Amino acid sequence: AQSVTQPDIHITVSEGASLELRCNYSYGATPYLFWYVQSPGQGLQLLLKYFSGDTLVQGIKGFEAEFKRSQSSFNLRKPSVHWSDAAEYFCAVNAGNMLTFGGGTRLMVKP
Amino acid sequence: SAVISQKPSRDICQRGTSLTIQCQVDSQVTMMFWYRQQPGQSLTLIATANQGSEATYESGFVIDKFPISRPNLTFSTLTVSNMSPEDSSIYLCSVEGLTYEQYFGPGTRLTVT
Numbered sequence: 001a002q003s004v005t006q007p008d009i010h011i012t013v014s015e016g017a018s019l020e021l022r023c024n025y026s027y028g029a030t031p032y033l034f035w036y037v038q039s040p041g042q043g044l045q046l047l048l049k050y051f052s053g054d055t056l057v058q059g060i061k062g063f064e065a066e067f068k069r070s071q072s073s074f075n076l077r078k079p080s081v082h083w084s085d086a087a088e089y090f091c092a093v094n095a096g097n098m099l100t101f102g103g104g105t106r107l108m109v110k111p
Numbered sequence: 112s113a114v115i116s117q118k119p120s121r122d123i124c125q126r127g128t129s130l131t132i133q134c135q136v137d138s139q140v141t142m143m144f145w146y147r148q149q150p151g152q153s154l155t156l157i158a159t160a161n162q163g164s165e166a167t168y169e170s171g172f173v174i175d176k177f178p179i180s181r182p183n184l185t186f187s188t189l190t191v192s193n194m195s196p197e198d199s200s201i202y203l204c205s206v207e208g209l210t211y212e213q214y215f216g217p218g219t220r221l222t223v224t
Contacts, residue, residue, distance in 0.1 A: 043216055043217040043218045097142075103153045
């Protein structure tokens with residue numbers, strides 16, 4: 001069965017600083033990989049997805065993620081964080097028509 | 112991407128009662144999914160609902176507690192039955208896109224007292 005690990009439960013960055021959120025997955029083949037964001041009191045919004053091709057994928061709101069097969073990772077990055085990026089971020093893998101989520105990383109942004 | 116709405120957006124219920132949550136999609140979809148997000152936790156899949164067939168429940172979830180209806184290709188309901196405070200969660204429905212991503216509704220925030 002597939003699993004997803006987000007090692008960092010909380011991350012605090014200063015506004016304007018760069019950001020990297022880590023995600024590791026466990027699955028026998030290449031899965032479909034996703035990052036979602038959940039703002040307080042909101043549903044989940046899809047930031048980006050990887051299913052084949054270029055291992056560096058661009059998403060909405062200036063986010064990007066890089067798929068590294070050798071490390072079973074799909075880390076999310078943003079070069080300059082804005083205060084409005086404060087939210088919960090979830091990495092997810094779809095393998096066999098089932099979406100499995102990581103535990104989430106809560107991002108706080110300092111002014 | 113699909114536009115999904117849920118009703119109610121939030122509710123406060125007494126233990127022992129039941130609540131039915133509605134999920135409406137703006138396009139026809141084959142599969143709809145129901146998730147639970149307990150306070151401060153990630154999402155856990157409750158069941159997958161296909162139109163015209165019984166819902167498929169994940170381990171730890173049973174039909175008697177979470178009956179699901181799927182009367183057509185744009186609508187589904189989830190009922191949380193005989194509620195206890197442990198059922199206090201956000202309940203989300205979702206649909207699958209063309210490349211196995213899922214699009215989520217805004218969620219229903221349930222508090223059981």
